[in-house]
Amino acid sequence: MPKYGIIELSKHVIHYVDGHPLALEVLGSFLFGRDIVEWISAIKRLEQDSNKEILDTLRISFDGLEEREKNIFLDIACFFNGEEKDLVMKVLDGCEFFPDIGIDVLIKKSLIKVSDDNRYLHMHTLVQEMGRKIVEERCINELGKRCRLWKERDVHHVLTKNTATEVTEGMIINNKRELSKILNLSADTFSKMKNLRLLKVLSLSNCDDLKYLSNELRLLDWKGCPLRYLPSSFQPNNLVALLLPYSHIEQLWKGNRPLYKLKMIDLKGSQNLIKTPDFTTAPKLEALIMEGCIRLVNVHPSIGVLKMLKLLNLRDCKSLRNLPTGIGMESLETLILSGCSNLVRFPEIDGKIEHLKTLDLSSCYKIEYLPVNLQQIEFLEKLDLSETSITEPPSFIFHLKNLKILSFNGRKGPSYKSRPNLPSLFKVIQGRRTNPMARMLPLLSGLSSLRSLNLRDCNLCEGDIPRDFSGLSCLMILDLSGNNFISIPASLTRLSKLWFLDLSNCNMCTLGEADIHGLSSLSHLYLKGNNFITIPLALTQLSRLKSLELSYCTELKSLPELLTTIADVIIDGCASLEVVASPSKVCNLVDEALVYAINCFKLAENINALTLLRKHLKAFANSRKMFAILMPGSDIPEWFSHQKSDSSIKIPLPKDSQWIGVASCCIFVNNDSSRDYEIISCCACINFRNSEQASRDGSIFRGRNRRMIGGTGWQVGPIIKDHLFLHYWSCDQLYPISMEYKYGHCETNNLRATDCLDHKCDELELSFSDLDVEDNAKVKKCGVRIVYEKDLEEIKELQCHTTQFSPNFEHTHQHSIHNDGSVDNTSHIKRKANIYDEAEEEGPQPKRMQKFFNFIMGQPGKKH
Numbered sequence: 001m002p003k004y005g006i007i008e009l010s011k012h013v014i015h016y017v018d019g020h021p022l023a024l025e026v027l028g029s030f031l032f033g034r035d036i037v038e039w040i041s042a043i044k045r046l047e048q049d050s051n052k053e054i055l056d057t058l059r060i061s062f063d064g065l066e067e068r069e070k071n072i073f074l075d076i077a078c079f080f081n082g083e084e085k086d087l088v089m090k091v092l093d094g095c096e097f098f099p100d101i102g103i104d105v106l107i108k109k110s111l112i113k114v115s116d117d118n119r120y121l122h123m124h125t126l127v128q129e130m131g132r133k134i135v136e137e138r139c140i141n142e143l144g145k146r147c148r149l150w151k152e153r154d155v156h157h158v159l160t161k162n163t164a165t166e167v168t169e170g171m172i173i174n175n176k177r178e179l180s181k182i183l184n185l186s187a188d189t190f191s192k193m194k195n196l197r198l199l200k201v202l203s204l205s206n207c208d209d210l211k212y213l214s215n216e217l218r219l220l221d222w223k224g225c226p227l228r229y230l231p232s233s234f235q236p237n238n239l240v241a242l243l244l245p246y247s248h249i250e251q252l253w254k255g256n257r258p259l260y261k262l263k264m265i266d267l268k269g270s271q272n273l274i275k276t277p278d279f280t281t282a283p284k285l286e287a288l289i290m291e292g293c294i295r296l297v298n299v300h301p302s303i304g305v306l307k308m309l310k311l312l313n314l315r316d317c318k319s320l321r322n323l324p325t326g327i328g329m330e331s332l333e334t335l336i337l338s339g340c341s342n343l344v345r346f347p348e349i350d351g352k353i354e355h356l357k358t359l360d361l362s363s364c365y366k367i368e369y370l371p372v373n374l375q376q377i378e379f380l381e382k383l384d385l386s387e388t389s390i391t392e393p394p395s396f397i398f399h400l401k402n403l404k405i406l407s408f409n410g411r412k413g414p415s416y417k418s419r420p421n422l423p424s425l426f427k428v429i430q431g432r433r434t435n436p437m438a439r440m441l442p443l444l445s446g447l448s449s450l451r452s453l454n455l456r457d458c459n460l461c462e463g464d465i466p467r468d469f470s471g472l473s474c475l476m477i478l479d480l481s482g483n484n485f486i487s488i489p490a491s492l493t494r495l496s497k498l499w500f501l502d503l504s505n506c507n508m509c510t511l512g513e514a515d516i517h518g519l520s521s522l523s524h525l526y527l528k529g530n531n532f533i534t535i536p537l538a539l540t541q542l543s544r545l546k547s548l549e550l551s552y553c554t555e556l557k558s559l560p561e562l563l564t565t566i567a568d569v570i571i572d573g574c575a576s577l578e579v580v581a582s583p584s585k586v587c588n589l590v591d592e593a594l595v596y597a598i599n600c601f602k603l604a605e606n607i608n609a610l611t612l613l614r615k616h617l618k619a620f621a622n623s624r625k626m627f628a629i630l631m632p633g634s635d636i637p638e639w640f641s642h643q644k645s646d647s648s649i650k651i652p653l654p655k656d657s658q659w660i661g662v663a664s665c666c667i668f669v670n671n672d673s674s675r676d677y678e679i680i681s682c683c684a685c686i687n688f689r690n691s692e693q694a695s696r697d698g699s700i701f702r703g704r705n706r707r708m709i710g711g712t713g714w715q716v717g718p719i720i721k722d723h724l725f726l727h728y729w730s731c732d733q734l735y736p737i738s739m740e741y742k743y744g745h746c747e748t749n750n751l752r753a754t755d756c757l758d759h760k761c762d763e764l765e766l767s768f769s770d771l772d773v774e775d776n777a778k779v780k781k782c783g784v785r786i787v788y789e790k791d792l793e794e795i796k797e798l799q800c801h802t803t804q805f806s807p808n809f810e811h812t813h814q815h816s817i818h819n820d821g822s823v824d825n826t827s828h829i830k831r832k833a834n835i836y837d838e839a840e841e842e843g844p845q846p847k848r849m850q851k852f853f854n855f856i857m858g859q860p861g862k863k864h
Helices: 003-017 021-031 036-048 052-063 067-080 085-094 099-108 125-138 152-161 301-305 372-376 395-399 437-446 467-471 490-494 537-541 601-606 609-620 739-743 789-793 847-857
Strands: 170-173 198-201 219-222 241-243 264-266 287-289 311-313 334-336 358-360 382-384 405-407 452-454 477-479 500-502 524-526 547-549 568-570 592-596 626-632 642-644 648-652 659-669 678-687 706-716 723-730 763-767 778-788
Touching: 003 021, 003 036, 021 036, 021 052, 052 125, 067 085, 067 099, 067 125, 067 170, 067 198, 085 099, 085 241, 152 170, 395 437, 437 467, 467 490, 592 609, 592 706, 601 626, 609 626, 609 659, 609 723, 609 789, 626 706, 642 648, 648 778, 659 678, 659 763, 678 723, 706 723, 763 778, 778 789
Parallel strands: 170 198, 198 219, 219 241, 241 264, 264 287, 287 311, 311 334, 334 358, 358 382, 382 405, 405 452, 452 477, 477 500, 500 524, 524 547, 547 568, 568 592, 592 626
Antiparallel strands: 626 723, 642 778, 648 763, 659 723, 659 778, 678 706, 678 763
């Protein structure tokens, strides 16, 4: 067997068993001595049908477990694979399974894994399949007598036939096949399930009244719960986690209930909630989430007894006026009150608050001061005082040596205009200057751990930035947008670790004379809405720059040749832009790239999108896996050899190894002019004729002959005329293993993959509308072309045989049209979310930004 072939196939085998030692031993013994064709055939069969010997071998590990460990294993296999470890441990502990030792045993037996950040539990597909088979084999014919139910058809049968019994301990109610279908539950749906411990309702449901819930419940997870109250007979004395986000709950129950095991309440988005429970009987509560409960006016005074509370989230409780005085915060780590616009004052604190790490008071417009005893919060890592009525930040915050994220941004926009009489954060306090920031900024230099600083809309001028600002040696993210600078303040150029800099809407005309070479780590530079006429070559000093935003620089006329490290160039709304320099022919290591030129009509009159695409192909086709261009245009050039009047298209992929990629194009326009933005996307998948194809992570394709390649999507604001979205996928992006290995040189080697034995081709399917998104842009037509090396040799611009590619957009390139016919410069792209929000609140943005934000907060992203 050729060395390369055996190495690649061995990787597939290891991935398939996820490194499980017992499974590796069995499968290795089975494959030993066989040739490559037999390996391929065996792996193909394994992907469709798990090997019985492997499952039997894994069963040995299960049989050696203690009874509680078996229950832990089966609960994870049926309900908790991939879930947060902390929540699962709490629930299993409430079941008296002693998970601290039990989970450790399962890990050592290679039955489960914990993610690298110790946040999630994972069980390999083979192991999960073995666990679920154990449950099914205990009662094959009577579904209602199974202890755990998770399959949609089984659950549907039990609920519709009313065959549930007291044996049922756990159930997931889901409807993945028909997500929009509402499940109707009767009042007696759960009446027979006396020993139900775990209940997860993940589908849309309707229930006028529910008479019974098991008192054995440890987990009640019901998103969008239609009930106004939980059943009066329900005694939640065993309940550990009550998760009812976006429910119709008005009040959980009347009077007190035994809540001695309860550790988590999540009522996020429950807009009908008017009253919180009495917390007196919930001494172990650790997390209380009532974000977005907009009708909630008060919180029960007993919240003060929650000495173990770690998280209190009341974000956007807009009707909340007061919090009980004397909140116990001995254990509190996160307090979120942002958006509580009617909250009059910050609550008085009893006792020590030394564990607090996050305090968010943003948009608490009426809060004027912080209590003195907050100076005890020496371990605070994130503080957001944006858009409050605090006239001057208390001096103690400048001594917070552990502070990583600080936000002081002032008021601007609708919220500011609606409250013109409220004082801004940096109100006139004394002296000649009208802005106290000149005095306060030097104090920031003492924050040695600061990584992110937001001073947006603070009316700062160039001289306000002190020379010792570079003392913030750990600073990585700096937002100074909405201030007044002539050029980049010189002291900023010495921030060698700065990764993200936002100087949007600062009335800048130039980058100035400062040597920006010192910004050696800068990756993202946002200069949106400034007054540049051209961009100086000084940008070439930023050797690590990956993203450059110049949106709405309406005076900008030309864009010079930029660094080849830059992946994204955002120039939408640059009404005067006429020239974009040809990309450098120097190859680089950037995998993806974007030119975003929505409503750049003058640019489209001078260079059409196909020419720009071909220039990028010539420069980068062999070094970038994927790039895209969005700009005005009304025709798909005939160069795209396959065209269709639809939002998707399918073409056969060549079986030779000479092609280098696929170029695609679509015409799109606003679908609904009343929307602030719409989505234009390009998603690709390959329909394989045979299943011996490797997926992106190195695994053998799982027998369904279809693999999603991935895609990109962009939020585009109002557009006036037709636009083109051109997208290029490299062959390496479509097939991550080499073409030689995929097809094999049948004449020169012994690799007889099935693809070489027939004449069928794989099929590429491209779609420019995301079926899971409601606000798609309207796609009129799409086209695609297989790109070969010879295409790169044709450097001259092709003459399109269709109508002129760049139409005359006379009298339109300066404006965007509103719904009412008025005109304004309002076209926009929502790429950059507020990087100071919690990760779960962020809108679309580059993944690299998200990962960096999580790094700053010390909270790695969820791994799958």
